[in-house]
Amino acid sequence: MLRKEERNSIIEICPVRNVIARFGNKWALLVVLVLSEHEKVRFSELCRLIPDISSRVLSGTLKTLEADGLVSRTTYPVVPPKVEYQLTEMGRTLVPLIVQLTEWAQTNMKKIVAHRKEFEAEDEG
Amino acid sequence: MLRKEERNSIIEICPVRNVIARFGNKWALLVVLVLSEHEKVRFSELCRLIPDISSRVLSGTLKTLEADGLVSRTTYPVVPPKVEYQLTEMGRTLVPLIVQLTEWAQTNMKKIVAHRKEFEAEDEG
DNA sequence: CGGCATCCAGCCGGATACTG
DNA sequence: CAGTATCCGGCTGGATGCCG
DSSP states (O other): OOOOOOOSHHHOOOOHHHHHHHSSTTTTHHHHHHHHSSEEEEEHHHHHHSSSSSHHHHHHHHHHHHHHHHHHEEEEEEEOEEEEEEHHHHHHHHHHHHHHHHHHHHHHHHHHHHHHHHHHHHHHH | OOOOOOSSSHHOOOHHHHHHHHHHHHHHHHHHHHHHHTSEEEEHHHHHTTTSSSSHHHHHHHHHHHHHEEEEEEEESSSSOOEEEEEEEHHHHHHHHHHHHHHHHHHHHHHHHHHHHHHHHHHHH
């Protein structure tokens, strides 16, 4: 779950790598984004909001985010169980960056895709 | 190299996922960052500037970035071969975002690491 | 010098099934 | 409901070696 330290090297000196590693997580950013839009979200809600994620992976993603202190988890002692997730303060500070990222992506995606096609084409010929 | 389309789902509708996928690439962001600091860089220079990357992986990373149109590659017809990489205009627009990301990381890393330790500790107990 | 080919290990995440 | 357990395929990236 928590990746194990990533052996030595620049990595230890460079905090970025650690963060980026999180973002490498296929669903982490999306989960943060979704949480940023909903205040408090139950596990099953997240499952519905992100249809393609399996419960196992969602669970793992949330646990990582929680471990990092980006997400907090609240359990209610009721039956059936109820658990709510929400962004922490720190988690919320990350949101604007992710949004910018998505905006950049939306702005440039067409060009990128086009360029990629071109590139592959040349590669073939 | 170019990951193959990622099967259907939100993914296709959501450009973000594509971009994030790139950033998931272990070295992509760092390469962009390094390129942003050096204008034109030769392959071997990059190898030195990022000691932990293997030539094979660096090559792949650069090719992906090139395919996306974030990096341009110039070959000089000389012996021994000389190849220079540099950011494209679009690539440069990405740099500020990466920088912000790194700044966020630097700002929050201590807290994150601490939180992670705590979390693991509880988990054990 | 600037790669690509090959090989190979580890991790990531998907599917499925099962619990308190 | 909210996960965990298990199994497993695929991709990523590291090491090494060769080639124009």
